[in-house]
Amino acid sequence: MSWKETFPWPRYGRWGLVLLLTAGAVQNGAATAGGQYATVRTAAAVLCGAMLLVRRLPWFLAPAAATAVTGVWGWPMLPLLLIALFDLSARRRTAVAVGCSIAVLAANTVAPSAVSLWRPQQYGASLFLLLAIVGGLWMGNRRRLVKALGTEVDHLRVERELREEGARVAERARIAAEMHDVLAHRLSLIALHTGVLATRTDTLPAAVTERLSLLRTASTEALTDLRDILGALHDPRTDTDIPPAPVLRDVRELVEQARAAGQQVDLHTTGRAEQAPAAHRLALYRLVQEGLTNARKHAAGAPVTIRVDYGPPATVVEVTNTPGTPAAHAAPSGYGLVGLRERVRALGGHLNAGPHGAGSWRLAARIPHPAHTEQNGQRP
Incomplete structure (x- = not known):
């Protein structure tokens, strides 16, 4: 598992932290060794820091190295061990992290008092080790939760x-x-x-x-x-439970049915239905049907205005309703608009549906007539 799956900060942030803690371990180790930097503990600190940065090593090498150097040279190497324990806990290897902590604390019982984790505060190092494990567990759970949510969204x-x-x-x-x-x-x-x-x-x-x-x-x-x-x-x-639109029926029938059901509908038509191709009239029927249905479901009692223009040069329909109260126990919304958009697109037109000022809703479509499209050198 890479550093990206363990730490939330960017790659260079982790590198900077590990390098800073490694430099601190080298400095503290030299301070406890009489100011000498060219020592085995310096090489061990540098090697342990490098293991924490290399991603392709086996997962147990860095924690083992950090446990060994901290058990031998005590508190100057503790920051490197804390990062290793954080990694282990974040990867759900809490038992290994606890085992490393116990091993380090046990080894430091016989370490020189100058570097022992039990000095000067008897339980200070134990608290830091516990915080590293708990922090790793929290971060690992958070990372897994975010990953699960991302998967669910996908x-x-x-x-x-x-x-x-x-x-x-x-x-x-x-x-x-x-x-x-x-x-x-x-x-x-x-x-x-x-x-x-x-x-x-x-x-x-x-x-x-x-x-x-x-x-x-x-x-x-x-x-x-x-x-x-x-x-x-x-x-x-x-097949769906909704029957297909009656063939070549006029939208006036839909309006009359809606009015009979108590819906307030105002219809304005321009031109004659025979001026529009049959496919346009079928699409027109479905568009008005969908607009009236949506108005009943999402704006019950709101007046609906329908404007129809049979053209030429295009068949145009607009269904607008003012704000209203959503109907109680309304069926969940399906994908009616998706299907209508596919129908209109197949006829060479375009459909718009969405809010239209002051809480109103507008469904509008424009489908050019084939003869007009050919005259303008466009494909239907």
Whole structure:
């Protein structure tokens, strides 16, 4: 385990502390040896300090060296032992740290009185040793707690990303199912009208009758292919308890349902629904539905204002509600906005949702019409 996992301070802070304590040990050792620096105790202090700084050594070497030099030369080497005990306790090796402390105290009972840990205060050194062990235990527990919290945050972040991705996949599946209904309706109309025309062979040229027959066959086969493809792409796991939006229904139906439930809704529309593509109208329905649902859940009783512009050049919707009281026993929020943002993005538009002054909430989306996008040289 490296110094980074043991000490909260930066690398150079630990180096500076160990070097400072090593220099102090050398100075104190020389003072107890009559001022001589070129001694065995000086070399032992330098070697012990180096062991405390080298990260790749076996974990027991530095504590063993610090215990040995402190047991032989007493209190001048005590600061180096305190760092070693702190490291051991932080790494959950408290029993080893206690054993080293007992060994040092026992060895100093026969050490010269000038360097003995039992002089001049009988229990002073024992208190320092105890504080080093307790401090190491506290720091180790704190480090492990921070690491566990960081791991939990990472797990929550990954889980949130997975849920958002699941919401986007579910929304794409919903779009496919809705467009299947729209396209199936239109292709069936084509097949119906071509079939009616093809029966009037007496009034149409043979070439036209043949082309109508081919057109009817092609539209019928397209319906079959569309059903097969969407059936293969359908994933039962993406099903939700919320039914898909009714195909090509007007938002007025949603507003009437909300008003019937007691919700105050003010609707303003510009243009005709037929001006917007079918995919835009489906997205519009889902956006208004989500806006009304959120207003009921998070601002019960607050008036809601809906503005719809079918365009061209773009389909625009804005749902705004004033502050209100959150509904009691409201279901937890899901990932509806994530799915709607995926739907709007797939259509080449953008969606904004968030606070809108004085505690209000605003959901707004703008989806450019395909013809307008092509005229401006943009990709839909």
